[in-house]
Amino acid sequence: MAIRNIVKDGDPILRKKSRIVTDFDSKLSRILDDMLETMKRADGVGLAAPQIGFLRRFAICELKNNELLEIVNPEILEKSGEQIGPEGCLSCPKRSEDVLRPKRIKLKYQDRYGNEHIRELEDFDAVVVSHETDHLDGILFYDKAVTK
Numbered sequence: 001m002a003i004r005n006i007v008k009d010g011d012p013i014l015r016k017k018s019r020i021v022t023d024f025d026s027k028l029s030r031i032l033d034d035m036l037e038t039m040k041r042a043d044g045v046g047l048a049a050p051q052i053g054f055l056r057r058f059a060i061c062e063l064k065n066n067e068l069l070e071i072v073n074p075e076i077l078e079k080s081g082e083q084i085g086p087e088g089c090l091s092c093p094k095r096s097e098d099v100l101r102p103k104r105i106k107l108k109y110q111d112r113y114g115n116e117h118i119r120e121l122e123d124f125d126a127v128v129v130s131h132e133t134d135h136l137d138g139i140l141f142y143d144k145a146v147t148k
């Protein structure tokens with residue numbers, strides 16, 4: 001595994017839309033392993049592929065029970081409720097904003113082998129997954145900041 005450089009805010013790659021993943025190969029697994037090491041080193045709870053320079057639709061999230069969730073081609077099928085809480089981002093050091101997110105989501109995604117899953121997530125887990133999925137569409141958390 002290797003530590004990858006995290007792209008910082010201001011780099012145009014963070015504003016681009018990522019493309020769908022079609023090859024569930026050893027390269028994808030290697031990048032996911034590198035992302036985990038990179039995220040841990042940076043003390044984060046989520047990292048999306050564009051943040052390390054790949055415009056592909058995948059990300060990793062550390063859920064509240066410390067479970068690692070790898071999401072490839074994630075799609076939020078349903079959202080309900082609202083929650084507002086502070087967020088930060090490994091690409092935007094030192095910046096924190098309150099962001100409006102759904103309280104619950106129903107997520108469809110593939111794992112690193114291409115198997116499809118559907119899962120319901122709430123509270124913190126819904127925030128992390130929404131934040132990382134937004135990265136795949138070039139959206140940064142402060143775009144959704146709310147003023148108190």
Ligand SMILES: [Zn+2]
Binds near residue numbers: 088089090091135
């Ligand atoms: Zn982020």
